[in-house]
Every structure is written in structure tokens, then in C-alpha cells.
């Protein structure tokens with residue numbers, strides 16, 4: 598790939614998503630964009646990139662950006678976050694929200710839906726203990742294609758074999774031809790929309806729990822800090838933030854602090870939250 602094409606594409610993807618592409622990702626750019634270029638009628642990648650540069654067509658810029666996202670995900674990814682959810686997070690919130698009986702959860706980079714649906718199944722499995730409680734789960738992703746796939750709630754054999762316990766597969770999915778369709782009872786527990794983490798999230802409302810897992814790793818430090826600070830403003834003092842196994846707030850922002858004795862989950866920094874007046 599020509600150096601100037603690589604630089605142009607890096608700039609496009611970075612400005613529109615925050616994703617950082619390093620030079621060693623040139624092969625990835627080529628392998629992902631060549632099929633896109635062909636689908637859109639170009640004879641070569643060079644021809645496609647030249648036309649995008651000349652015309653600056655926003656739809657093509659969106660398609661290029663989405664093609665460069667990494668959508669790797671699986672049901673109950675890393676297991677522990679969902680165990681912590683039942684053991685630590687839910688009991689604390691059930692106590693703290695006894696008056697409102699409503700808990701709002703945001704999955705901020707939900708990819709093809711396995712993460713929010715894992716949460717929805719976990720909530721459903723709690724059964725009678727949560728009777729009378731209302732859970733609102735909002736799942737968002739930059740990629741329209743991922744949001745559409747998540748909303749449909751159908752998964753391949755390979756996907757349901759990754760992380761999903763067989764009892765939950767049998768209970769909440771039914772086989773339709775080669776694929777597995779998630780029950781409406783679980784599907785309807787999650788609302789989806791396209792949302793870019795570079796944008797202001799305040800219109801989404803406030804959240805008791807935010808899952809922002811395995812997306813910050815693709816951003817540079819200032820972008821990580823900005824995203825985390827904006828999330829902090831949407832959370833009450835006793836809110837909980839989940840990050841991915843390779844992610845942390847340490848050295849990035851002082852708006853969150855690790856939950857004592859619990860890896861991977863964070864709460865609004867108590868001093869900062871009281872000084873700034875956390876969301877309520």
C-alpha cells in the first residue's frame with residue numbers, strides 16, 4: 598500500500614473512531630478494505646482510495662472506519678465479570694436502589710451482542726430475587742453492522758460454543774437451520790443503538806453500571822481519558838465501571854478508582870465524586 602494512502606486511511610479511521618492504526622497494521626488495512634473496494638465497484642484498492650480522497654463521501658468514510666474495527670467478542674467473556682456482577686455488584690445496588698427499584702446498565706461497545714445478552718441472561722437467571730425490579734440495558738456500538746447483528750440475536754454454532762454454558766443455550770436459544778436464535782424474552786431486555794464513544798454520551802442518560810470492555814485498548818491516552826471522564830459524569834457515586842482484562846484507569850484518569858479486592862471493576866473516585874457532585 599502506498600505510504601500516503603496508509604496515512605490518509607489512518608487519519609480517517611482515527612478521526613472518526615479514535616482507533617489507532619500503526620504501520621504494522623498495513624496488511625490488515627489492505628485485507629479488510631480490498632473486499633470493500635471490490636463490493637463498491639472499484640478495480641483496485643488504489644482506485645478506491647483515490648476516489649474516496651477526491652469525493653470525501655461520508656458513507657464511504659463510514660464503511661472504511663467500520664471495516665477497521667475489531668469486533669472480537671464472546672458470551673460471558675472472561676467469566677469473572679459476570680460472577681462479580683452476581684456476587685458484588687448486584688447485592689450492593691439492590692440495597693442502594695431499594696426505593697427506586699430500577700437499575701440502568703450501559704454496554705458501551707457491545708459488538709455483536711454477546712456481552713449485553715450475557716448480562717441479560719444473568720439477570721433473568723436471578724429470577725424471584727429480582728421480582729419487582731426494572732433493569733434497563735442499553736447496548737451501543739460504533740458499527741451499524743454490529744448493532745444490526747446484535748439486535749437480530751442469531752448466532753452461529755461456533756459463536757454459541759464460545760463461553761455460553763450448555764444449559765443456557767438449551768434454555769434461551771432455539772435452533773433455526775444452521776443458526777441459533779435467542780429468545781425474545783432475553784432479546785427484549787436489551788435496547789440497541791449506534792453510538793460513537795468519541796461523542797458526548799449525556800443524551801443517553803445516567804447509568805448505575807457501565808461495561809466499557811476491550812475498546813479503550815484501541816485508543817490513545819488522551820482519548821481514553823476523555824471517554825472515561827465523560828462516563829464518570831453519567832454515574833452515581835456507587836456506580837460500577839467494568840473494563841477489559843488488559844485495561845485500567847490507573848495512570849489515565851483520577852475520576853475512577855479500583856474496587857478494593859475486585860480486579861477489573863472500578864467505582865467513581867469517592868473524593869472526586871463528592872467534590873464534583875456525581876450523577877444521581
Ligand SMILES: C[S@@+](CC[C@H](N)C(=O)[O-])C[C@H]1O[C@@H](n2cnc3c(N)ncnc32)[C@H](O)[C@@H]1O
Nearest residue numbers: 614666668670706708739740793794810811812
Ligand atoms: C473487541 S470489541 C469488544 C466487545 C465487547 N465489549 C467485549 O468485550 O467482548 C470492540 C468493539 O468496539 C467498537 N468500537 C470501536 N471504536 C468505537 C467507538 N469509537 N465508539 C463505539 N464503539 C467502538 C467496535 O465496533 C467493536 O465492536
